[in-house]
Amino acid sequence: MATLHDLETPALILDRAVLDRNLSRMQARMDRLGVRLRPHVKTTKSIDVLRCVSGGTQGPITVSTLKEAEYFLAHGVTNILYAVGIAPGKLGHAAALTSRGADLTLILDSLEAAQAVRRAAVRLPVLIELDVDGHRSGVSPDSPRLLEIAAALGDSLRGVMTHAGESYNCTSTAAIVDMAEQERAGAVRAAERLRAAGFNSPVVSVGSTPTATFAADLRGVSEVRAGVYMFHDLVMAGIGVCELDDIALSVLVSVIGHQEERGWIITDGGWMALSRDRGTAKQRVDQGFGLVRGVDGRALPEDLIVISANQEHGVIARRDGRSPDFSRYPVGSLLRVLPNHACATGAQHARYQLVEGCEPQVVGCWERTNGW
């Protein structure tokens, strides 16, 4: 069986044991809270990962692109929520997916989009996107526009959805708990307003990995969406949503040189392999372009991070600026870099090389989909 030493670097490594642990933990939480999980596949984009999540069932899932919807539908997954506001130009594609068997639900937050949906030849189910935290898109749960859009949608309306993206910027567990309640309460309030006005709103969909991890109560919510929890990353660790050892994803890199005077270890893992995500830059601990571990995934005796990155070069140095013991990292040796943001790092790669814990064997290879 091949080992990590047989792989050409840079390569994306997925620890199957950590993945399984992350999946079980979230599923147990959802079971306890009595809410259905609709995993977001935008982080992992792999049918093999989804099979671990859902135990071989056919969904439901959340996608961030119609390309993901295409890919998962081709693998038999039909119950799909496309959780980015629909561009009217994509309605034809959405209808084609439906005609091929997808049970595809769209989201939108404007009258114009609602009218475009109603004009489309194929009737597609829709959730109204809510803004509960000022993060990005959505209508306020309390706005008159909510009811106007509902009226425009007619029998296309299925309910409401929101994503408390600001939870990524919380700096304490208590703040995430509060954000989860803000997310839940806003969505439930909007659904109740719709129902009071005579509209149908069976679906109340919420979620983000931080709020899903810490929500104390999900009364009135019909489903939770989350994706990053499967792999976790340094941003999640930085806000206390996971521990470093819960990070299932890493990038295997080779040492290609030393700049001893500057204390630098040069590797072939640049931003193309790590992504340019600097999500920890504004956190309490800035992890540079990633935290460095040994080839076995374990912490090193020295605290190394990727301090800078060019396209196919990573510069690793000690966090404290002192010179590392270069003899530990000879030219040709392997290291693993934990990612700031699993969604961004994953997307730079076409496949996962699977390991189990600290063992060097590569126990499988899973393809992923990318692009549009």
Next chain:
Amino acid sequence: MATLHDLETPALILDRAVLDRNLSRMQARMDRLGVRLRPHVKTTKSIDVLRCVSGGTQGPITVSTLKEAEYFLAHGVTNILYAVGIAPGKLGHAAALTSRGADLTLILDSLEAAQAVRRAAVRLPVLIELDVDGHRSGVSPDSPRLLEIAAALGDSLRGVMTHAGESYNCTSTAAIVDMAEQERAGAVRAAERLRAAGFNSPVVSVGSTPTATFAADLRGVSEVRAGVYMFHDLVMAGIGVCELDDIALSVLVSVIGHQEERGWIITDGGWMALSRDRGTAKQRVDQGFGLVRGVDGRALPEDLIVISANQEHGVIARRDGRSPDFSRYPVGSLLRVLPNHACATGAQHARYQLVEGCEPQVVGCWERTNGW
């Protein structure tokens, strides 16, 4: 013929007219300076683009990965410089490329890598990488190690190469001119030291888009490498290497919503489509995640940039913070975003949709290679 309005967004748009102008300008410079151009294909990663560069010839080219070498070799390009320090674990792959007809040259900057090259079953030609600006990798042109590596390489040695990556941080044309001379002088000095010590050094390879654009003199240099100049980008415009109208690459996005109270136009062009590159963040003009133009590529009446980006959402706002005239950008309308960094943005996409100037027709589609 399809137009931009027929494309599903986000989509990567390449203006063929601008590309051709950028290529002609650089080739004319190299002809004037009497130096061979070895284009770096890491930005464009497309045989179709390379055919425009070299007029249908078979190279020479520079690559940043062995995957690029594989791809271009499969299209008949044999003269290839792999310009990232060779990891000993890749020597088998490099040898396999050679056995399939590639005239592949490697680079390295350590005795360990030199010894690994000498131990390999297939003899591969090598350039010693020089550090002329403290930017990244390489040995100093004046160091004893230069001669030690040369001795270890024996008849694998072909010469020296360097890349003045610090030129990207220059803030004036005069500084780039100086950096170009520093790059040239360092490489020529190293080659002369090697020759004086009895080594062969026919190749003296230098280059970066800024230094190639402004070098006043390239005496002693045998070839220049550059890649970004083909597409240009906001980082290059920010240091005066090109004008905004020289940027050949853009990302076509759809408006999917408005947050009127905050002055935001929401699009489906997030960091997945634009990349997370924030290369202009430290420049005089911070372009956010990209500068917004009309669907025809022309400047808009309002100065809009992408102020933030999530995975599949871009938030566009006026640079001055005032509310835009939303009626100009209805839901479903198209915009084009100029990229901070063409290499990073290009790599997020699998293909280029071609246009010619401001015309809406899509005149072709070119695939690109990505990954490893």
